[in-house]
Amino acid sequence: MQLFEKLIEYPEAERLVLERTPRAPVEETPLGDALGLVLAEDLSATVDSPPFDNSAVDGYAIRSADAEAGRVFKVVDEAPAGRPATKSVGEGETIKIFTGGVIPEGADAVVMVENTSGWGEEFELKKVPEPGNNIRDAGQDTRRGEVILRAGTGIGAPEIALAATQGYGALPVYRRPKVVVLSTGTELVEPGTRELSPGEIFDSNSFAIVAQAREAGAEARRTHAASDEAEVLRAALEDALQSADVVVTSGGVSVGEKDLVKSTLLDLGVEQVFWGVKFKPGKPLFYGARSETRFFGLPGNPVSAMVCFDLFVRPALMRMMGREDKKRPRIRVYFEEDVTNTFGRMHAMRVSLKRTEKGWRAESVGAQGSGLVSSLTKADALALIGPESEGVRAGELVEAIVLREEVVLG
Amino acid sequence: MQLFEKLIEYPEAERLVLERTPRAPVEETPLGDALGLVLAEDLSATVDSPPFDNSAVDGYAIRSADAEAGRVFKVVDEAPAGRPATKSVGEGETIKIFTGGVIPEGADAVVMVENTSGWGEEFELKKVPEPGNNIRDAGQDTRRGEVILRAGTGIGAPEIALAATQGYGALPVYRRPKVVVLSTGTELVEPGTRELSPGEIFDSNSFAIVAQAREAGAEARRTHAASDEAEVLRAALEDALQSADVVVTSGGVSVGEKDLVKSTLLDLGVEQVFWGVKFKPGKPLFYGARSETRFFGLPGNPVSAMVCFDLFVRPALMRMMGREDKKRPRIRVYFEEDVTNTFGRMHAMRVSLKRTEKGWRAESVGAQGSGLVSSLTKADALALIGPESEGVRAGELVEAIVLREEVVLG
Numbered sequence: 001m002q003l004f005e006k007l008i009e010y011p012e013a014e015r016l017v018l019e020r021t022p023r024a025p026v027e028e029t030p031l032g033d034a035l036g037l038v039l040a041e042d043l044s045a046t047v048d049s050p051p052f053d054n055s056a057v058d059g060y061a062i063r064s065a066d067a068e069a070g071r072v073f074k075v076v077d078e079a080p081a082g083r084p085a086t087k088s089v090g091e092g093e094t095i096k097i098f099t100g101g102v103i104p105e106g107a108d109a110v111v112m113v114e115n116t117s118g119w120g121e122e123f124e125l126k127k128v129p130e131p132g133n134n135i136r137d138a139g140q141d142t143r144r145g146e147v148i149l150r151a152g153t154g155i156g157a158p159e160i161a162l163a164a165t166q167g168y169g170a171l172p173v174y175r176r177p178k179v180v181v182l183s184t185g186t187e188l189v190e191p192g193t194r195e196l197s198p199g200e201i202f203d204s205n206s207f208a209i210v211a212q213a214r215e216a217g218a219e220a221r222r223t224h225a226a227s228d229e230a231e232v233l234r235a236a237l238e239d240a241l242q243s244a245d246v247v248v249t250s251g252g253v254s255v256g257e258k259d260l261v262k263s264t265l266l267d268l269g270v271e272q273v274f275w276g277v278k279f280k281p282g283k284p285l286f287y288g289a290r291s292e293t294r295f296f297g298l299p300g301n302p303v304s305a306m307v308c309f310d311l312f313v314r315p316a317l318m319r320m321m322g323r324e325d326k327k328r329p330r331i332r333v334y335f336e337e338d339v340t341n342t343f344g345r346m347h348a349m350r351v352s353l354k355r356t357e358k359g360w361r362a363e364s365v366g367a368q369g370s371g372l373v374s375s376l377t378k379a380d381a382l383a384l385i386g387p388e389s390e391g392v393r394a395g396e397l398v399e400a401i402v403l404r405e406e407v408v409l410g
Numbered sequence: 411m412q413l414f415e416k417l418i419e420y421p422e423a424e425r426l427v428l429e430r431t432p433r434a435p436v437e438e439t440p441l442g443d444a445l446g447l448v449l450a451e452d453l454s455a456t457v458d459s460p461p462f463d464n465s466a467v468d469g470y471a472i473r474s475a476d477a478e479a480g481r482v483f484k485v486v487d488e489a490p491a492g493r494p495a496t497k498s499v500g501e502g503e504t505i506k507i508f509t510g511g512v513i514p515e516g517a518d519a520v521v522m523v524e525n526t527s528g529w530g531e532e533f534e535l536k537k538v539p540e541p542g543n544n545i546r547d548a549g550q551d552t553r554r555g556e557v558i559l560r561a562g563t564g565i566g567a568p569e570i571a572l573a574a575t576q577g578y579g580a581l582p583v584y585r586r587p588k589v590v591v592l593s594t595g596t597e598l599v600e601p602g603t604r605e606l607s608p609g610e611i612f613d614s615n616s617f618a619i620v621a622q623a624r625e626a627g628a629e630a631r632r633t634h635a636a637s638d639e640a641e642v643l644r645a646a647l648e649d650a651l652q653s654a655d656v657v658v659t660s661g662g663v664s665v666g667e668k669d670l671v672k673s674t675l676l677d678l679g680v681e682q683v684f685w686g687v688k689f690k691p692g693k694p695l696f697y698g699a700r701s702e703t704r705f706f707g708l709p710g711n712p713v714s715a716m717v718c719f720d721l722f723v724r725p726a727l728m729r730m731m732g733r734e735d736k737k738r739p740r741i742r743v744y745f746e747e748d749v750t751n752t753f754g755r756m757h758a759m760r761v762s763l764k765r766t767e768k769g770w771r772a773e774s775v776g777a778q779g780s781g782l783v784s785s786l787t788k789a790d791a792l793a794l795i796g797p798e799s800e801g802v803r804a805g806e807l808v809e810a811i812v813l814r815e816e817v818v819l820g
Contacts, residue, residue, distance in 0.1 A: 031601060032632070035621045050781060051606055056711070082597025084609040099661070099710055100597055102609045136781045148784060156814075157621035158786035161712055164614035165783050169602015187492025187510055191441060192579015196461055199494040199512045204574035211445045211567035222442070251509070300509055301466075302571055329819040371460060372551050373575050374558065376568035402819075404566075409739040409815060 007276040007283070009387070010311070010346050016273055017312050020289055024245060024320040027175040031164060034155045036217050037173035038322035043149040048139035049165045053103040055079075056134045060094040060116060060123060061107035064131040074122050079104055094123065103135055110134035141165070152322060177320045179213040179220040180244035181206045182236055184251055184261060185300070188224070204373065205250040205305050209298070212309045216317040217326075218246070234264050241268060241293050245320065248313060251300025261297055262286055270295050278345035278387060281370040282308040301370035307348050307382065310403065329408060332397040333362040333383055340391035347386055350379035351400065353407050360408075362400060380407045417686040417693070419797070420721070420756050426683055427722050430699055434655060434730040437585040441574060444565045446627050447583035448732035453559040458549035459575045463513040465489075466544045470504040470526060470533060471517035474541040484532050489514055504533065513545055520544035551575070564735060587730045589623040589630040590654035591616045592646055594661055594671060595710070598634070614783065615660040615715045619708070622719045626727040627736075628656070644674050651678060651703050655730065658723060661710025671707055672696055680705050688755035688797060691780040692718040711780035717758050717792065720813065739818060742807040743772035743793055750801035757796055760789035761810065763817050770818070772810060790817045 008016075026040040055061065062073055073094035079085040081100030089095055089106035096119070097103070097110055108131050113119060115127035142148050148162055155163075155173065163171055183206035191202045206222045213220035225236035240247040249261055266272065270288040275297075277285045281304040286297030296313050298305040310328070318327055333353065341347045351362035365378040381400040385392055392398050402408050418426075436450040465471065472483055483504035487497040491510030499505055499516035506529070507513070507520055518541050523529060525537035552558050558572055565573075565583065573581055593616035601612045616632045623630035635646035650657040659671055676682065680698040685707075687695045691714040696707030706723050708715040720738070728737055743763065751757045761772035775788040791810040795802055802808050812818050 031617055032620060035624055047606060049611075049783070051611060052609065056779075056781065079609075080597075081595055082609050100595070100611065136779065140777075140779065141782045141784050149787065153787075157618045157625060157716060158783070158789070160621045161614045161618035161716065162783045162787055164601045164612055164617045165712070167599075167601045167606070167612045169600070185491055185510070187490075189577075190579070191574045191577045196457060196577070199462065199489075199492050201459075201461060201510065202574055202577045204571045207441055207574045208567045208571035210442060211570045214445055215567060302575070306567060306571065325816050367550075369466075369546065369550065371466065371546050373459070373568070373572045374551050377559065377563075377572055379568070405815065405819060406735055408819065409812075 007278045008274055010277060010279045013274055013277040013285070013287070014312065014315065017287055017316050018319055020273055021294060021316045021319045022292055023322060024174040024177050026172050028170040029173050029175065030170050031160060031168060034171045034173050035157070035160065037155050037176065039149055039151050039153045039155065039171060040174055040322070041151050041172045042147045043163060043166070043168065043171070045142040045144050045146050045148050046166045048144050049141040050136055050138055052138050054136050055097045055099055055101045055103060055110045056136050057110060057112045058098050059110050059112045059134065061089055061097045061104050061110050062094045062129070063089055063091065063106060064109040064129055064133070066091055067109070067125060067128045069125055069128055071125050072122050073125065075120070077104070108132065108135070154323065154325060174320065174322045177218045177245040177317050178243065179210075179218045179246045179248060179317070180240040181209045181213070181220060181222050182240050182247060182249045183222060183224045184233065184249055205300070205302055208302065208306055209248055209250065209309055212306065212314065213248070213317065216314045217321055217323060218317050230260055230264070233260055234268070237261070237264055238268055241270070241290055241295070244293060246294050246296065246313070246317065248296045248298060248309070250298040250305040265295060265297070280343045280345055280347045281368075282311070282348075283345070285312065287312070299370070302373045303350075303370040303376055306376055310382070310401070311348065329402040329405065331360055331381070331400055331402060331408060333360040333381070333400040334358065334395050334397055335362055335392060337394050338391060339364070339385060341386040342390060343386070345387050346384060348382040348401075349385055350375050351381050351383045352378060353380040353400075353402075358395075359397075360400070380404045417688045418684055420687060420689045423684055423687045423695070423697070424722065424725065427697055427726050428729055430683055431704060431726045431729045432702055433732060434584040434587050436582050438580040439583050439585065440580050441570060441578060444581045444583050445567070445570065447565050447586065449559055449561050449563045449565065449581060450584055450732070451561050451582045452557045453573060453576070453578065453581070455552040455554050455556050455558050456576050456578075458554050459551040460546055460548055462548050464546050465507045465509055465511045465513060465520045466546050467520060467522045468508045469520050469522045469544065471499055471507045471514050471520050472504045472539070473499055473501065473516060474519040474539055474543070476502055477519070477535060477538045479535055479538055481535050482532050483535065485530070487514070518542065518545070562732060564733065584730065584732045587628045587655040587727050588653065589620075589628045589656045589658060589727070590650040591619045591623070591630060591632050592650055592657060592659045593632060593634045594643065594659055615708075615710070615712055618712065618716055619658055619660065619719055622716065622724065623658070623727065626724045627731055627733065628727050640670055640674070643670055644678070647671070647674055648678055651680070651700055651705070654703060656704050656706065656723070656727065658706045658708060658719070660708040660715040675705060675707070690753045690755055690757045691778075692721070692758075693755070695722065697722070709780070712783045713760075713780040713786055716786055720792070720811070721758065739812040739815065741770055741791070741810055741812060741818060743770040743791065743810040744768065744805050744807055745772055745802060747804050748801060749774070749795060751796040752800060753796070755797050756794060758792040758811075759795055760785050761791050761793045762788060763790040763810075763812075768805075769807075770810070790814045
């Protein structure tokens with residue numbers, strides 16, 4: 001019987017995962033699909049923005065030297081956005097102009113229509129403008145050639161707007177990692193398809209892991225293979241390793257006789273980076289690499305699988321995308337009462353959070369059994385307890401990884 | 411010339427938007443697509459979970475009354491996950507069992523394989539278990555009939571896992587609002603297609619608004635219609651109103667002669683809820699309703715459009731989806747120096763944030779012109795200044811809407 005060769009501590013496992021995770025390939029991605037991704041290169045302005053002096057309002061372009069309350073100006077042309085006037089503005093003349101319209105030659109100010117007698121073939125000036133009034137100068141936002149967005153910038157709506165003003169139809173970004181979640185186990189039934197027979201359960205892990213991967217920004221899909229049919233499992237694993245950046249399984253990586261996943265992986269040329277982490281819940285975690293593809297064998301217990309995802313897979317996906325800025329917030333929390341940890345390894349304890357005068361108070365969500373899926377729906381954070389002590393004393397501060405950001409933002 | 415009939419204050423506009431925004435229709439949505447949506451009904455457990463007593467480990471199921479260090483047990487059957495044993499456990503007998511396997515009749519404890527002499531046709535007991543050891547009781551997570559998730563719960567990965575354990579293949583959720591962003595303006599060129607001719611600019615607003623809508627969780631698409639061809643515009647608006655829950659335009663809602671959008675809308679039966687809000691940047695904002703569809707006419711200036719989206723459209727989308735818990739955080743900020751507001755209306759000022767000993771210090775990102783797209787890429791928050799005063803004094807606290815959550819989380 002094979003036992004874990006060498007259990008490592010959580011911080012070392014986290015370090016190994018990040019150290020062995022490459023960036024995702026850079027892809028020119030259509031502007032509309034780049035939301036949430038990260039620029040892989042500096043982006044420079046291709047044009048002055050705005051490209052020409054233009055009107056900030058609807059009104060009349062005039063020579064400010066002519067401006068005098070009550071003076072009547074004669075309309076000689078118009079300049080809607082997109083269609084520059086063909087005439088220029090002479091003394092006492094004006095050109096109707098609309099927001100975004102090119103400032104016509106001769107004019108150096110725009111009078112808002114609200115400050116005139118209104119639209120017509122001529123108008124009377126009611127409020128005298130200063131030179132430059134209501135004119136947006138060419139290049140006032142960005143100048144051709146200057147770097148407008150640095151490599152490493154996360155693409156949100158403002159960055160999309162800025163890149164669009166410069167005519168970028170696509171952006172060089174680290175593409176979304178492709179994640180394949182392999183669900184293994186003959187006892188698993190697809191939810192919504194039929195009732196359970198004795199000994200069966202509904203597959204939940206693969207749905208949860210796909211959701212976690214998508215929350216992290218990855219493209220993820222499920223695939224199913226029974227874990228005790230060696231050939232079927234081997235083919236499914238090989239297929240996943242070839243088509244994905246990250247392959248995730250749950251179950252099949254413990255030390256049981258039926259756990260074929262790990263041995264099949266090694267057969268398929270996956271290098272074992274580590275197997276076994278000294279923390280609860282999640283000891284049998286397996287991490288491996290084959291060329292640019294990374295493999296995470298998560299434990300089969302639903303809570304263990306989801307916690308391991310959060311602690312290891314999510315940071316790896318963030319690193320692939322260059323999204324280190326979006327990692328889970330960490331805060332210091334305390335408990336009202338002593339909390340013991342007699343497991344001899346770090347315990348990532350599911351807790352709810354409450355802001356008090358003393359800071360963030362954590363409270364266990366109740367039983368911490370690793371089959372208790374409902375406990376995760378109640379957890380705001382994972383409090384990291386141990387391993388260096390047998391628990392924490394009431395009031396003592398410990399680190400916690402926040403799972404629900406709205407709780408600490410609220 | 412038509413001017414704004416009645417400008418309203420920002421809080422009233424916000425109230426009107428939310429008051430007139432209906433929830434999105436409830437749709438049974440496949441489990442894998444429900445991430446980020448909100449349950450419209452309570453969800454009850456359909457089965458006990460786990461559905462049967464099962465093993466938490468790989469090992470041997472025995473009668474704990476027989477347990478004695480050194481005793482040898484004879485294997486009579488096996489119980490992998492998904493395939494219950496057909497025999498029961500008698501005195502001195504054992505059944506091989508794997509994680510998730512059904513506890514066989516007669517057995518009341520499971521011995522981890524690590525605490526035995528190993529796998530084989532018999533084993534020697536090395537560590538004596540207590541009754542119930544390594545057994546997960548049926549129903550310990552959830553009991554059939556109990557409410558497992560309440561209406562109003564946001565669906566994250568843990569909720570997907572919990573619903574899956576109960577066999578739900580689909581969930582009743584408020585569906586994602588469908589947003590159509592109509593880009594209007596003859597001066598607009600699609601980024602990435604060609605160079606600009608005189609008077610033209612690249613379309614950026616519609617890309618930014620689609621990105622903002624997606625960030626808020628909506629399904630969004632762009633469509634283009636030149637705003638000064640009345641028939642084309644009318645057809646595009648009618649099409650959008652029929653196919654979307656929310657239609658958003660930018661530009662075309664000011665008081666200019668060329669601004670056809672508003673008059674066309676009224677022609678098409680859109681009821682004007684308000685037109686004109688006393689705040690900067692974004693005065694000409696239009697909000698209307700036709701049956702269940704809502705219409706937002708945002709200003710044409712890029713910064714105004716994006717700020718108006720954040721202040722009005724985003725909260726409306728959140729309300730449609732039941733996602734009030736995900737609204738932008740609001741914090742109190744101060745400035746190092748006096749800030750004036752001589753606009754006579756509230757100024758939503760783009761600021762960067764820095765945490766100091768005194769709290770959150772806000773600083774203007776620089777020029778606040780509403781054409782300055784680059785300023786939005788530097789903004790962490792919108793500080794709300796005025797209208798009741800002509801500014802704020804150094805050190806005085808004002809409210810700010812946080813745009814980049816990672817800044818206040820970090």
